[in-house]
Amino acid sequence: xxxxxxxxxxxxxxxxxxxxxxxxxxxxxxxxxxxxxxxxxxxxxxxxxxxxxxxxxxxxxxxxxxxxxxxxxxxxxxxxxxxxxxxxxxxxxxxxxxxxxxxxxxxxxxxxxxxxxxxxxxxxxxxxxxxxxxxxxxxxxxxxxxxxxxxxxxxxxxxxxxxxxxxxxxxxxxxxxxxxxxxxxxxxxxxxxxxxxxxxxxxxxxxxxxxxxxxxxxxxxxxxxxxxxxxxxxxxxxxxxxxxxxxxxxxxxxxxxxxxxxxxxxx
Amino acid sequence: xxxxxxxxxxxxxxxxxxxxxxxxxxxxxxxxxxxxxxxxxxxxxxxxxxxxxxxxxxxxxxxxxxxxxxxxxxxxxxxxxxxxxxxxxxxxxxxxxxxxxxxxxxxxxxxxxxxxxxxxxxxxxxxxxxxxxxxxxxxxxxxxxxxxxxxxxxxxxxxxxxxxxxxxxxxxxxxxxxxxxxxxxxxxxxxxxxxxxxxxxxxxxxxxxxxxxxxxxxxxxxxxxxxxxxxxxxxxx
Numbered sequence: 001x002x003x004x005x006x007x008x009x010x011x012x013x014x015x016x017x018x019x020x021x022x023x024x025x026x027x028x029x030x031x032x033x034x035x036x037x038x039x040x041x042x043x044x045x046x047x048x049x050x051x052x053x054x055x056x057x058x059x060x061x062x063x064x065x066x067x068x069x070x071x072x073x074x075x076x077x078x079x080x081x082x083x084x085x086x087x088x089x090x091x092x093x094x095x096x097x098x099x100x101x102x103x104x105x106x107x108x109x110x111x112x113x114x115x116x117x118x119x120x121x122x123x124x125x126x127x128x129x130x131x132x133x134x135x136x137x138x139x140x141x142x143x144x145x146x147x148x149x150x151x152x153x154x155x156x157x158x159x160x161x162x163x164x165x166x167x168x169x170x171x172x173x174x175x176x177x178x179x180x181x182x183x184x185x186x187x188x189x190x191x192x193x194x195x196x197x198x199x200x201x202x203x204x205x206x207x208x209x210x211x212x213x214x215x216x217x218x219x220x221x222x223x224x225x226x227x228x229x230x231x232x233x234x235x236x237x238x239x240x241x242x243x244x245x246x247x248x249x250x251x252x253x254x255x256x257x258x259x260x261x262x263x264x265x266x267x
Numbered sequence: 268x269x270x271x272x273x274x275x276x277x278x279x280x281x282x283x284x285x286x287x288x289x290x291x292x293x294x295x296x297x298x299x300x301x302x303x304x305x306x307x308x309x310x311x312x313x314x315x316x317x318x319x320x321x322x323x324x325x326x327x328x329x330x331x332x333x334x335x336x337x338x339x340x341x342x343x344x345x346x347x348x349x350x351x352x353x354x355x356x357x358x359x360x361x362x363x364x365x366x367x368x369x370x371x372x373x374x375x376x377x378x379x380x381x382x383x384x385x386x387x388x389x390x391x392x393x394x395x396x397x398x399x400x401x402x403x404x405x406x407x408x409x410x411x412x413x414x415x416x417x418x419x420x421x422x423x424x425x426x427x428x429x430x431x432x433x434x435x436x437x438x439x440x441x442x443x444x445x446x447x448x449x450x451x452x453x454x455x456x457x458x459x460x461x462x463x464x465x466x467x468x469x470x471x472x473x474x475x476x477x478x479x480x481x482x483x484x485x486x487x488x489x490x491x492x493x494x495x496x497x498x499x500x501x502x503x504x
Contacts, residue, residue: 063404102406109404113397116497117419127405130415159497179405 015074016041016183016214017062022071022082024057031057032068033238039183039231042212046225048249049235050261055218058235059187062216063105064098076104076182103131106176110188112168114160114175120147121156124175132179139178146174150204166197173204184208186217222265226250234258276467279458286454287475290440293371293450298436300376302429305383310413312388323384330381336442339374343446346370367448375439382432390425391417422494430487434480451475 017039024032031054039045047055060066062075068082078101085091114123124143128134134142147153150170160168169189176184186205190198202224209215209228219225225232225246232249234242242248242255250262311323330338346365354361398420402412444453451472459468 065400065404099406099408102404107401107404109397109401111397113395113401115398115401115416115420117494118497126415127407130408130411131406161497161499 014041015039016043016076017216018072018074019058019061020072022058022061022068022073024054024061024066024068031238032061035071035235035238035240037233037240037243039214039216041214043230044209044213044215044217044228045231045233046217046219046229047233047235048219048222048225048261049241050257052237053235054238055235056187059185059216059218062183062185063102063107064093065107067093075101078104099131103179104181105183105185106179106181107185107187108169108172108176108189110191112160112165112172112192114168114172116160119157119159120152120163120171123160123171124178127175128178142178142180143174146177147171149177149207150174151200164197165193166200169193169197169201170204173201173208177208182214184213184215186215186219188218188220190219190221222250222262226265234261274462275464276471279454279462279468282449282454283451283458283471283475286449286451287479289368289449290437290451291479293368293375293440293443294433294437296372297375297379297440298433300372301379301383301432301436304376304380305387306418308380308384309387309391312384313391327381327384330378331385335374335378335439336445338378339370339442340445342374342377343367343370367443367446370446371440371443371448371450375436375443378439379432379436382435383429386428386432387421387425390421390428393424394420419494423491423498426487426491426494430484430491433483433487437479437483438476 015038017037019035019037022032022035022037023030035054035058037045037058047058049055057066061068061073064080069084070082072081073079078097080093080097080101082093083091115126118126121140121143124147125136125139128139128142129136144153144156147156150173152167152170152174155163155167155171160171163171173189189205190201193201198221202221205215205217206224206228217225217229227246229246231243232246233240234249234253234255236255236257242253242258249258250265253259253262308323308327311319312327314320314323343365347362350365351362394417398416399412402416407416440450441452443450444456447453449457455468455472459465462468
């Protein structure tokens with residue numbers, strides 16, 4: 001952690017994510033306007049909010065699939081400060097640091113994004129072998145372990161296209177776990193699933209929360225978010241509307257749009 | 268001893284098979300090099316760096332616009348003259364004639380590369396974005412992303428076009444006969460002229476080309492089944 005983050009040493013040692021004053025624009029559209037976020041190690045944070053509030057963009061900034069235009073990020077011991085050079089390009093990141101960071105932060109996508117040309121086992125072993133340089137034997141052992149963990153070990157030789165959405169998403173979770181990441185990101189992991197498949201994925205995620213893994217979720221499953229989260233962040237038009245415990249956000253919030261948004265889940 | 272007029276198909280079988288083999292060698296080599304050129308060309312066409320994009324666009328546009336026969340003749344003569352001039356400039360005496368085989372492979376590969384660039388570019392653009400994003404999110408290097416994800420993911424889209432290019436290439440090798448290099452077509456022309464059994468030899472040539480293309484069509488079909496192994500059968504249109 002560098003001094004540029006102005007973080008107190010005691011806080012920085014226990015934070016998995018420390019985002020300060022993130023700004024993200026697409027042309028004239030400001031999707032994130034000065035968003036700060038802290039995620040302690042071993043905690044679960046849910047980001048909720050209406051469509052277009054910037055919650056997916058914020059999540060994607062945490063593994064830099066989106067580059068913030070301004071702000072500072074410290075994630076898994078990688079500190080990055082985003083700024084603009086005189087030509088107006090976003091600076092503050094080199095390729096090696098980007099790959100280092102991404103090897104420590106795994107993402108589970110809304111549309112699963114499994115690689116269709118690899119089997120289930122191949123999907124899970126690929127990143128550990130190519131990115132972390134594990135031998136095939138070690139990667140296989142790791143993959144078997146995590147496929148067992150998500151209940152997909154018997155499908156190891158199937159191709160993704162032959163699995164249901166819920167099964168594909170569980171494989172995608174095993175793929176993320178096999179990197180043994182410091183931080184797990186979930187981008188609306190159940191939004192593309194048939195309703196009867198949602199619970200099998202949520203129960204896997206709940207199990208990971210119970211293990212004390214550090215996770216950030218973007219979700220529309222309000223009851224689930226309220227249940228598993230240590231921290232809930234209500235994002236509203238690119239700024240943090242309310243952040244706090246599930247109790248703070250779902251029950252005690254004075255923020256009108258937040259109260260309106262969570263109302264269906266509260267009653 | 269046979270007189271010239273009594274020569275038949277059997278007398279020419281050896282040279283014709285040799286010519287057919289040469290044709291295959293030219294085609295396979297030109298295809299392999301063309302594939303590499305196409306991968307480079309497609310990557311350049313999709314590069315964020317404008318000068319590289321421009322260069323690749325110029326290559327694929329210009330080469331596809333000029334008749335291959337003209338390119339073969341141009342490279343053969345211009346190439347010979349340029350090399351001769353180069354050698355004279357270095358103070359060495361002599362004339363350089365470019366080897367016919369090298370010309371054949373070089374020109375056909377250069378042309379294949381241009382068409383391949385467009386086939387592969389389209390196939391890469393058709394890869395669902397999420398698969399590439401997943402590779403990015405896991406921290407794949409550019410090379411790992413390219414050969415582990417991009418190539419296998421684009422192959423199902425690219426193979427029908429690639430198979431087409433291979434068939435066209437086999438037939439285009441016949442153009443090489445204009446520079447007097449004895450591949451299949453040139454040998455057949457000689458045999459036909461020598462025996463005056465024109466129909467027999469040109470029909471034999473047709474049969475040999477047909478055999479080559481049918482065999483390779485079957486191979487491409489198997490290859491396509493392999494690269495589509497992860498896709499349920501009903502997705503094949």
